[in-house]
Amino acid sequence: MRQATRSRENTRGRLMDAALEVFAEVGLDAASVEAVCERAGFTRGAFYSNFASKNELFLALVARLSEMKLEEVESRVHELEADQPQPEPTELVRRIVGLSLDDMDPALVSEIRAQALRDPQMAAAYLAWQDGLIARIAEIVSGLVDVYGLRLRLPADEVARLFVEVADDTSARAALLGLGKEEAGAMLHGRAERLATALVDPPLS
Structure with a gap:
C-alpha cells in the first residue's frame, strides 16, 4: 500500500512538473x-x-508551490528568538515572512483565477484552496505575535486574508503588465511591507 501511495505521489509530481514547463512555454x-x-x-x-x-491539475500545481513557500516561511518563524528586539514591520517582511513570487509565475495564478470565474466547480476548489492558505498564514502571523508580542490592528485571520488578497491582486496586475517573476516579486514585497506597516502597531516605549 505504501509503495502504491509513493508511486501515485511520484506520478502526480511528475505531471505537475511537466505542466509547469508546458504552461511556461x-x-x-x-x-x-x-x-x-x-x-x-x-x-x-x-x-x-x-x-x-486540466484545471484541477493546475490548481494542484498552484497549491504545491504555495505550500512550499509556506513551509519555508514557517521554518523561519520557528528559528526566531523571543529575546531579540521587535523589528520594524518592513524588516519582518524582508527577513521572516519572505513573501515573494520567485517560485510562482504570476500569469499562472491569474489564469487559474480566470478559469475559476468561468467554472463554478473550479471556483469552489479555488476558494477552498484560498481559505486553507489564509488559515496557514494566520497561524504564521499568530506565531510572530507570540514571539515578539506584536500588537495587531486586526485579528490574525483578517491580517492573513488581507495579505492573500494583496498577493492575488499583485499577481493579476503583474500578469497584465507582463512582468516576470523577479519584477512581480519585488512589487509584492513592496506592497507586503506597506501593508505590514499599516497593520502592526509600533512597540510600546
Whole structure:
C-alpha cells in the first residue's frame, strides 16, 4: 500500500512538473493534457487517474508551490528568538515572512483565477484552496505575535486574508503588465511591507 501511495505521489509530481514547463512555454489555455502527458512520459489514463481535468491539475500545481513557500516561511518563524528586539514591520517582511513570487509565475495564478470565474466547480476548489492558505498564514502571523508580542490592528485571520488578497491582486496586475517573476516579486514585497506597516502597531516605549 505504501509503495502504491509513493508511486501515485511520484506520478502526480511528475505531471505537475511537466505542466509547469508546458504552461511556461504555451500558456494555460494551450497547455493540453496530451502535451503534459507527453512531457511527463505518461498516458492519458495515468493523467485522469490522478486529476479530473486540466484545471484541477493546475490548481494542484498552484497549491504545491504555495505550500512550499509556506513551509519555508514557517521554518523561519520557528528559528526566531523571543529575546531579540521587535523589528520594524518592513524588516519582518524582508527577513521572516519572505513573501515573494520567485517560485510562482504570476500569469499562472491569474489564469487559474480566470478559469475559476468561468467554472463554478473550479471556483469552489479555488476558494477552498484560498481559505486553507489564509488559515496557514494566520497561524504564521499568530506565531510572530507570540514571539515578539506584536500588537495587531486586526485579528490574525483578517491580517492573513488581507495579505492573500494583496498577493492575488499583485499577481493579476503583474500578469497584465507582463512582468516576470523577479519584477512581480519585488512589487509584492513592496506592497507586503506597506501593508505590514499599516497593520502592526509600533512597540510600546
